[in-house]
Amino acid sequence: MTTKLKVVADQSIALVKAHKKKSITLAGVTGAVLLVVGAVMLPGMPASSPAPSGTPHLPWQSGTSMQYGPSGVHEAGYDPIWGTGGWKAVDLLSDGSTGHAPNSVKAVTGGTIDGVCDDGTTVAVKMGGFIYAHLLKNDRLVIGHSFSQGDELGQLKTGTFGTKGKGCGYADQSPGWFHLHLGFPNTDSIVFGDWTLNLSEEVWRRGNETRKVNQWIP
Numbered sequence: 402m403t404t405k406l407k408v409v410a411d412q413s414i415a416l417v418k419a420h421k422k423k424s425i426t427l428a429g430v431t432g433a434v435l436l437v438v439g440a441v442m443l444p445g446m447p448a449s450s451p452a453p454s455g456t457p458h459l460p461w462q463s464g465t466s467m468q469y470g471p472s473g474v475h476e477a478g479y480d481p482i483w484g485t486g487g488w489k490a491v492d493l494l495s496d497g498s499t500g501h502a503p504n505s506v507k508a509v510t511g512g513t514i515d516g517v518c519d520d521g522t523t524v525a526v527k528m529g530g531f532i533y534a535h536l537l538k539n540d541r542l543v544i545g546h547s548f549s550q551g552d553e554l555g556q557l558k559t560g561t562f563g564t565k566g567k568g569c570g571y572a573d574q575s576p577g578w579f580h581l582h583l584g585f586p587n588t589d590s591i592v593f594g595d596w597t598l599n600l601s602e603e604v605w606r607r608g609n610e611t612r613k614v615n616q617w618i619p
């Protein structure tokens with residue numbers, strides 16, 4: 402009985418603190434607060450994302466590889482804050498070892514951030530018609546910040562973190578490993594440089610080459 406009451410009290414305190422700070426970063430205080438985040442608009446901002454400029458590039462350093470995650474093409478998520486419930490996503494993994502991509506996410510297109518989700522552990526952003534999730538917080542990941550294609554958005558959270566169904570993202574992965582959850586509108590296929598991802602087949606292709614889940618690209 403005592404324990405139960407204590408837990409309730411702790412939750413109340415956490416909520417009050419979050420409210421006083423107007424914090425959007427406190428883990429566990431997400432739902433309603435994050436809905437506000439999605440609606441934040443700065444004066445003079447365009448009402449929607451600028452159109453992506455040119456063909457998207459792969460979101461990692463050229464000359465290195467990332468592994469196409471075991472979930473294949475899956476739900477992008479973030480519908481409550483960004484209305485992206487129909488969007489799809491892929492996971493792109495690396496451990497940063499030789500030949501594997503270093504921990505540095507590149508903008509697949511130029512654009513301006515028009516959505517930020519920050520739960521205090523990781524940050525997800527929406528920019529140029531893409532979602533980039535599981536980033537570590539940095540000063541550039543704010544609404545209105547613009548990136549050119551290939552600019553570094555930031556680094557990814559390594560190892561296991563977060564809780565499914567809560568906050569801005571979660572992952573169950575080995576220490577030292579990191580992955581980008583990259584979301585995009587649901588179309589037949591999407592081109593990244595010389596690779597094309599077929600969304601219904603969940604296969605990447607470049608000429609006669611194919612990559613399926615758990616394989617490395619290139």
Ligand SMILES: [Zn+2]
Binds near residue numbers: 492
């Ligand atoms: Zn994912």
